[in-house]
Amino acid sequence: GQQLNQSPQSMFIQEGEDVSMNCTSSSIFNTWLWYKQDPGEGPVLLIALYKAGELTSNGRLTAQFGITRKDSFLNISASIPSDVGIYFCAGPPNDYKLSFGAGTTVTVRA
Amino acid sequence: DAMVIQNPRYQVTQFGKPVTLSCSQTLNHNVMYWYQQKSSQAPKLLFHYYDKDFNNEADTPDNFQSRRPNTSFCFLDIRSPGLGDAAMYLCATSREIDSYEQYFGPGTRLTVT
Numbered sequence: 231g232q233q234l235n236q237s238p239q240s241m242f243i244q245e246g247e248d249v250s251m252n253c254t255s256s257s258i259f260n261t262w263l264w265y266k267q268d269p270g271e272g273p274v275l276l277i278a279l280y281k282a283g284e285l286t287s288n289g290r291l292t293a294q295f296g297i298t299r300k301d302s303f304l305n306i307s308a309s310i311p312s313d314v315g316i317y318f319c320a321g322p323p324n325d326y327k328l329s330f331g332a333g334t335t336v337t338v339r340a
Numbered sequence: 341d342a343m344v345i346q347n348p349r350y351q352v353t354q355f356g357k358p359v360t361l362s363c364s365q366t367l368n369h370n371v372m373y374w375y376q377q378k379s380s381q382a383p384k385l386l387f388h389y390y391d392k393d394f395n396n397e398a399d400t401p402d403n404f405q406s407r408r409p410n411t412s413f414c415f416l417d418i419r420s421p422g423l424g425d426a427a428m429y430l431c432a433t434s435r436e437i438d439s440y441e442q443y444f445g446p447g448t449r450l451t452v453t
Contacts, residue, residue: 326434
């Protein structure tokens with residue numbers, strides 16, 4: 231399937247820090263989704279983006295749909311310990327199937 | 341709360357012994373998906389149901405089957421589990437086939453002994 235390149239692969243962050251991660255695709259997407267997965271749980275939808283240039287927030291999370299429609303960014307502000315987990319970007323190269331990035335593993339240093 | 345429920349959360353089966361995982365949803369969504377997720381990897385789509393229409397991914401082994409008896413329930417049957425089938429199995433739903441937002445259940449962790 232369509233490959234999404236997600237970076238960084240992992241990050242250690244200090245509590246209180248702002249952090250960013252991004253996702254790129256070789257083809258245009260009409261939708262970008264960001265999920266968070268806690269250990270032993272299913273992914274939880276954080277933010278959905280539908281329009282190029284769109285900037286959407288969900289609490290301390292902010293995501294942007296890149297102007298080229300080939301990338302998206304997720305920012306976490308003022309990190310806290312419960313931000314630990316794996317963050318996946320996803321997008322639909324066709325009508326029903328989501329392509330997922332490989333995930334960014336976030337670990338917070340208290 | 342409307343949600344996607346998976347039972348059991350943990351399942352242990354023996355090599356070659358058939359096993360069934362179940363998923364139910366109270367979202368009244370038309371589409372239900374089954375994913376396999378191995379450690380440190382992204383979820384991999386096995387198949388989906390759009391209403392009663394079953395759609396298998398080309399690389400899903402024949403060992404994996406699915407049933408959707410009604411809108412709310414969907415089952416994953418593994419006919420002869422191998423050691424390589426040990427994984428987290430995730431059920432997800434979406435409102436329509438072109439509704440890209442998918443909502444996941446908590447997953448079933450399958451161990452094959």
